[in-house]
Amino acid sequence: MDKINTVAIVGGTHGNEYSGIYLLRHWDKQPEIVSRSSFSTQTVFANAKAHDENKRYLDADLNRQFGMDDLNNYELRGYEQCLAKSLNQQLGPKGNAKTDFIIDLHNTTSNMGPSLILLQADEFNRKMGAYVKDKMSDAVVVFEDHATVEEHYFVSSISKQGVIVEIGPQPQSVIRQDILDWMAEMTKHILDYIELHNTQALPDLSSSYEAFKYTETLSLPLDEKGERAGMVHKAVQDADFSPLKDGDPIFTLFNGEEVYWQGDYIAYPHFINEAAYYDNNLAMSLAEKIIVETV
Amino acid sequence: MDKINTVAIVGGTHGNEYSGIYLLRHWDKQPEIVSRSSFSTQTVFANAKAHDENKRYLDADLNRQFGMDDLNNYELRGYEQCLAKSLNQQLGPKGNAKTDFIIDLHNTTSNMGPSLILLQADEFNRKMGAYVKDKMSDAVVVFEDHATVEEHYFVSSISKQGVIVEIGPQPQSVIRQDILDWMAEMTKHILDYIELHNTQALPDLSSSYEAFKYTETLSLPLDEKGERAGMVHKAVQDADFSPLKDGDPIFTLFNGEEVYWQGDYIAYPHFINEAAYYDNNLAMSLAEKIIVETV
Structure with a gap:
């Protein structure tokens, strides 16, 4: 796979999932934590308006609005449907995106631990799963590759490559230290993996691992x-x-x-x-x- | 203490605390579960409007609106401030209430287990704590008797006697079976205790127990x-x-x-x-x- 030149870390896609929002604030004060030499990193607070109201969303779930047809449908005028078009302009456009890789940060109230959700099972992603699991024994890798990236409607489907970092259990509107630490650690390993991929310096990885589909x-x-x-x-x-x-x-x-x-x-x-x-x-x-x- | 003739079980004081709301629905279908021979029981869904919006409250925390001054202050016109006056009319009025005992059902995202919160440490309450702990080994009793019942601003302070049943951990907007079971069990023991008090049939209780203040x-x-x-x-x-x-x-x-x-x-x-x-x-x-x- 080609070199990855541009990475976006997205937090607050759901306004009441606090870990990503607080990590973005922290990283914006100390950008060196998420910087690497071989690519540029930007942070994006996706739905600040929902966070201001302490809700997942105002009108519709933002992380369901990035299907190609919906992005091209100007009849859809709910807040998140318009916001999706704005984010697609900023990070995409989907299918020909200026952003090479999106990390979208989520919390769940479910007991999923630190989960890495991958939208396709290509070699780059299979190796990323191995790298993250090798570095982080609690990590779980889930493939949601029942649809193509184009067909997916997630924020992280704007770019050709992208992941959902899904960490729980954490109630909505709460910051738990254990969950915050897991999210920071998984994000670090993903950024490190991209850097190692870009510089052709990947270490030996486990030849196979357990995951979920x-x-x-x-x-x-x-x-x-x-x-x-x-x-x-x-x-x-x-x-x-x-x-x-x-x-x-x-x-x-x-x-x-x-x-x-x-x-x-x-x-x-x-x-x-x-x-x-x-x-x-x-x-x-x-x-x-x-x-x-x-x- | 006098016989208790009228009991109100209140759920949904906070609209996103689901256990009490679902228990009320269940009990309204099978009222015999919360009926006892020596008193009448009514159920009250306190803030259905907040539940419809899946929020704790619309304008202000309902469980902070029952201070005597606020109940008499007609300048306070937020939704919950008006709702409090309506509930006070229905169940009270505070200071001379037609309801003798209020059980107010709450959830917390904190790991508090099944907690019984008591607003005064009179003999009736001290014995109720003993009875509930004797019946339910996980139960925790917390006295919030730093203020008088009159001074308290909780729903359960409308009546001369009342308790807050506070069960966690449960995320907002979730129904966990373990938490629902605990709430149903603690409510049963409270109703049984009132019945035994009324009929002068209380069993021997532990002579002392650990609690929190x-x-x-x-x-x-x-x-x-x-x-x-x-x-x-x-x-x-x-x-x-x-x-x-x-x-x-x-x-x-x-x-x-x-x-x-x-x-x-x-x-x-x-x-x-x-x-x-x-x-x-x-x-x-x-x-x-x-x-x-x-x-």
């Missing part, structure tokens, strides 16, 4: 009025990236009944009971475990 | 612009009700420096890094450990 999203059980009839089962709560097998309990209804998962594969739930799902009744994402080869 | 509130370190300069130290995060001694680390500044607590007593932090403090920069409450005698 997104498969599907589960919704909470609803009643006939469309209201929640149950919640995530306590056996699944906080068990992100632990195996879920056919017949395992997955939901508890408010009337006390249990619901069991029916699946024909061993699933690895994540984003379990994420607070941002309050308005769409999602329960969790599922993944398969995969072995990634780095060569 | 609120002492003071600590704020986060701020910079010269009034912005946060640091966060709760990772050694204190999640350590609610663990001892904090003079010289223990309490904050980490974003520049990496540590701040140590200077105190002349052994403090027990709680409400540590509560998300609702995002706009007032509070860090935690402190308490002293006390031994409560039930006779």
